[in-house]
Amino acid sequence: MQTELYESIDMHRMMLTDRIRNQIYRSALFATIRKGDVVLDVGAGSGILSLFAAQAGAAKVYAVERTSTAGLARQLAARNGFGDRIEIIHGDIRDVELPQPVDVLVSEWMGIYAVDENLLALVLEARDRFLRPGGAMVPRRSKVWLAPVWSEERDVALGLLDDVHGLSFQSIAAYPTDDLIWTGSGITPEHLRAAPQVLWDIDLASHAAADARLPFRAQRTFRASGAGLVNGLTPWFDADFGHGLVLSTRPGQPRTHWGHYVLPLSRNNAVVEGTEISAQLTCLPATPGHSHHAWSARVGTGSWEHHDTRTPRTTSQCCDGQPTCVPATPQWESTGRNATHSEQACRALGLPVH
DSSP states (O other), rough: HHHHHHHHHHHHHHHOOOOHHHHHHHHHHHHHHOOOOOEESSSTSSSHHHHHHHTTOOOEEEEEEEEHHHHHHHHHHHHHTTTEEEEEEEGGGGGGGOOSEEEEEOOOOOOHHHGGSOOHHHHHHHHHHEEEEEEESSOOEEEEEEEOOOOOHHHHHHHHGBBBBBBBOGGGTTGGGGSSSEETOOOOOBBOOOOEEEEEEEEEETTHHHTTTEEEEEEEEBSSHHHSSEEEEEEEEEEEEETEEEOOOOSSSSSOOOEEEEEEEEEEEEEEOOOOEEEEEEEEETTTTTTEOOOOOOTTSSSSEEEEEEEEEEEEEETTSSSSEEEOOOOOOOOOOOOOOOHHHHHTTTTOOO
């Protein structure tokens, strides 16, 4: 679990000042909760969603938070006059027992592209244990999208290596292309180089908790919408709360604290309208709060390139004969087979293995 991150007051200040996030959750809870309902808040943090639930008429709110922020949530519940209706439980949701089933389960479990914080399985396990039949999940559904992009941040990150006080370190440029680039300013529609496609459509009422513990993997083929450059892939999410409420981090939507990831490619690839761009993204669960990421892409008739955030890395040979950075430990966590990342990626993509 990324305990240090969510024990940071600065992190909670940032989320509390995300008015778009907060307003959609508040509106959804007011539209969902009936007077007298029992509510479970998984990963309560500062307790803001629990406070919304109490404002909406919940008779009892169980707010479960594993970090020391639980103490702050308890203070805030009392300060706002809801200390008698909000019970703060400092502990891991997997170890918690509740005295009664709940009518509504709310959680803000989404990472930058929803599944990347590896919290979904914990939320769904809590659903299976505590939500009464016919109870409500908030949010109800999440769709994850992907599109090829051109990103200035990617060019800046790699371009800096070519001029470090007049010295070139371009020979290690492959290593940063195995790291995610976060952009708080976000990707805009002008950065997209093809129409986005859905990778995963997750119904929180029916998605199996066991499936959420497995890698999320998808491959899609895009067609460039016009002439330009492609140097990365960007995923985002739409969370559907019902009642006409959607929280979206789609490029062009009002900015939220999530921002966007750019999954960098090793070069700027020129495309024209109709150029085929193939991409695969795999989100591999690691520990609660953390995932590894692997992505592959081919632009036009070029070679496949493969990237992986796992470390340590070493220089190896890709299946197309080109150098690439792959984990020094030759295990893909999604399988029990002893194969390098490049070999596994090639098999997944139907490419020959050398």
